[in-house]
Amino acid sequence: MKCNEAEFLWPDSFQQIPLHDAEFQLICQWLYQAAGIRLAANKKALVTSRLNGRLRELQLPSFRRYYELISNAQDTLAASERQRAIDLLTTNETFFFREDSHFSFIREAVLPRFRGQHLKCWSAASSTGEEAYTLAMVLASHHQGSWQILGTDINAEVIEKAKKGIYPIQRAENIPKHYLHQYCLKGTGDKSLQFKVCRELRSQVEFRHANLQQLPERLGSFDLVLLRNVMIYFDQPSKQRVVANIIRHMNAGGFLLIGHAESLTGVTDKVNLLQPSVYRLGAKL
Ligand SMILES: C[S@@+](CC[C@H](N)C(=O)[O-])C[C@H]1O[C@@H](n2cnc3c(N)ncnc32)[C@H](O)[C@@H]1O
Incomplete structure (x- = not known):
């Protein structure tokens, strides 16, 4: 027919x-x-x-x-x-306060260890920036000391979106109200269906294009790395390469958080498991 x-x-x-x-x-x-x-x-x-x-x-x-x-x-x-x-x-699905228990862990177990210090954080597969800005809200509210966040991704388009920090209003649903009102601005007029992360937070979060398989030497070294929901796309040799690359950019005693559905079993023996999906380089809690 x-x-x-x-x-x-x-x-x-x-x-x-x-x-x-x-x-x-x-x-x-x-x-x-x-x-x-x-x-x-x-x-x-x-x-x-x-x-x-x-x-x-x-x-x-x-x-x-x-x-x-x-x-x-x-x-x-x-x-x-x-x-x-x-x-x-690439698949870039992400949202604010994804796997929220990680942010409670950061507040309760990571930040007290860095009280009064400069904390360097890395959202290593940041997609459109929600993960890095979630962390920024938590640090701005709870870290007693200075901090900075780097967000990187292999996808150049998402990096440009992340830099802008503008999102459809539905994406605000997962952001607790007190953070939303303190750190985000709702659009008006023809932008009424959007919101924007405020300048004060954006200025402490930098986004750069980077491939985790071949990281540039001059990336810096970090106390807290979020490597979440990206290893699901890699096979074992790719995971091993990426995690070794990341560890080269971590400070001793630094924390590495991976996605709840991911594991580092057979990937590296350089980090200690503290609890499922939470690791620490060269130290126990
Ligand atoms: C599903 S998103 C996860 C975003 C965020 N980490 C989260 O948990 O919500 C996975 C991201 O990993 C990025 N990605 C995939 N392979 C990569 C690689 N080799 N280097 C850097 N980023 C990569 C993708 O572009 C995508 O934005």
Whole structure:
């Protein structure tokens, strides 16, 4: 049966360019090399839908041609397309006060140890910034001393959003009211469906593009690192590489928090487990 009625039809852009198995394999290998991310076989539909629009914009007839473009290391123009592909293929779900028990732990167990000191924190897969700003609200309210936060992510687009610190108003739902009123401003007029993290907090949170698989030497060293909900995308060798890279940027006695569904078993023996998802470098609590 062929549906055919005047004035009702799908535009051409709804016709997806097919992703063949061999092409899917090539893109998976490329993403693994570039970001350490392992895509499961059931992610073929996701890759098709996330990259299809890009193939159309570039007027490329097939995924093989797209792969040839992004994998051509000699072509400097391809570098921006490689970043574009990473932006499209990474999953950036995040929200304010996610896994809230970590922030209680920071308040009750981490901050007393750094009372009166400068505390350096790192949100190591910060996505659009909610995690770093959540931490900023907790530190601004509870840390007796100075502090700074670095947020990094491999996705360049989310880093730009994070720097702005502007979010749809529904995202405020998880922020306790006293923090929301103290550290965020509600938009007015045509911005009434948005809110913004206030300048005082934003000025203490810096966001930078960085790949956890190949970190720059000059990143600094940190007392508290949040590495949450990113290792789920890595296989064991990628996890080992990333955690070793992170530990090189931690101060002795520093805390490392990972996602509640993640574990460092078989990944490193350099940190001590304090409680599920909470580790410390070279010291017990
Ligand atoms: C699901 S989000 C987690 C955000 C936040 N940490 C949280 O728990 O809500 C995962 C983030 O990891 C980033 N990511 C994936 N691979 C990465 C890599 N190799 N280096 C840096 N960031 C990476 C993605 O771009 C994405 O923004």
